[in-house]
Amino acid sequence: MNNTFKNAVGALSIALLLPVFAASELPQQTKARKEAIQVTRSIETTTRAIHKQADELVAAQRNNHGNQTQKIRLQRIADSINGQLKPAFDRLAELQPDLPEWHQTAIDQMRSSAASLAANTNAAILNRNASTQGHPVVLDPEYGQLVANMTSQAGALIQVADATSDYGSAQLKGHSAGLPITAHN
Numbered sequence: 001m002n003n004t005f006k007n008a009v010g011a012l013s014i015a016l017l018l019p020v021f022a023a024s025e026l027p028q029q030t031k032a033r034k035e036a037i038q039v040t041r042s043i044e045t046t047t048r049a050i051h052k053q054a055d056e057l058v059a060a061q062r063n064n065h066g067n068q069t070q071k072i073r074l075q076r077i078a079d080s081i082n083g084q085l086k087p088a089f090d091r092l093a094e095l096q097p098d099l100p101e102w103h104q105t106a107i108d109q110m111r112s113s114a115a116s117l118a119a120n121t122n123a124a125i126l127n128r129n130a131s132t133q134g135h136p137v138v139l140d141p142e143y144g145q146l147v148a149n150m151t152s153q154a155g156a157l158i159q160v161a162d163a164t165s166d167y168g169s170a171q172l173k174g175h176s177a178g179l180p181i182t183a184h185n
Contacts, residue, residue, distance in 0.1 A: 030172065032098035036107075037168045039088050039095070043110065044161035046084040050117070051154035053077050057124075057147045067128055070143075074125045077150070081118050089114060106164040110157055117153040120146050 057073050092107050099107070124146040 029098050030175070032095045033100075033103070033168055033172060036092060036095045036099055036103060037165050037172070039091050040110075040161050040165040040168070043085060043088045043092075043114075044158055044165065046080055046088070047114075047117075047154050047157045047161060050077050050080050050085075051151060051158060053080075054147060054151040054154055058144075058151060061144055061147060071125070071128050074121060074128060077121050078118075078125060081114070081121060085114055085118075103164065103168060106160055110160050110164070113153050113157040113160065117150055117157060120149040120153060124150065 053073055053076055057070060057077075060069055060073065089107075089111055092111075096104050096107055124143060127140070127143045127146060
């Protein structure tokens with residue numbers, strides 16, 4: 001009976017200390033997670049603005065706004081991609097090794113959507129630059145598809161960024177409340 005009691009105390013001690021051992025790895029990871037959430041939120045905010053601009057491109061195309069208007073709007077989107085999204089993804093790449101597997105997968109998915117968004121934006125810019133002869137945007141189905149792709153990719157990026165930041169925030173909030181959910185990948 002004495003051995004049974006000792007084994008029970010030992011098992012209970014291990015069970016009680018397990019969260020402490022799991023939490024001991026968290027300071028650097030918690031800092032990385034917090035920053036990754038902030039960066040992901042900034043990606044979401046930037047992408048929402050890009051999505052709105054892409055929607056405006058669709059409307060402008062339907063209303064047959066001039067080529068110059070399309071070029072200006074496309075350049076704004078390209079500037080947002082290069083000036084805001086690219087640096088944000090560069091920072092996430094630095095943080096990625098300290099993040100849980102689910103977060104790394106989400107970053108890869110966001111990066112893929114952002115790369116498609118950038119490629120479609122570049123192709124749309126090239127399309128409009130090649131169409132200096134006044135070819136109306138309303139009669140250019142290739143351009144229309146590129147803009148539709150931009151809108152779709154921006155929408156996908158918004159969804160993943162939103163879900164990633166919400167889930168990451170919930171994990172951190174649970175951890176600060178003493179719940180061991182941060183160990184979940």
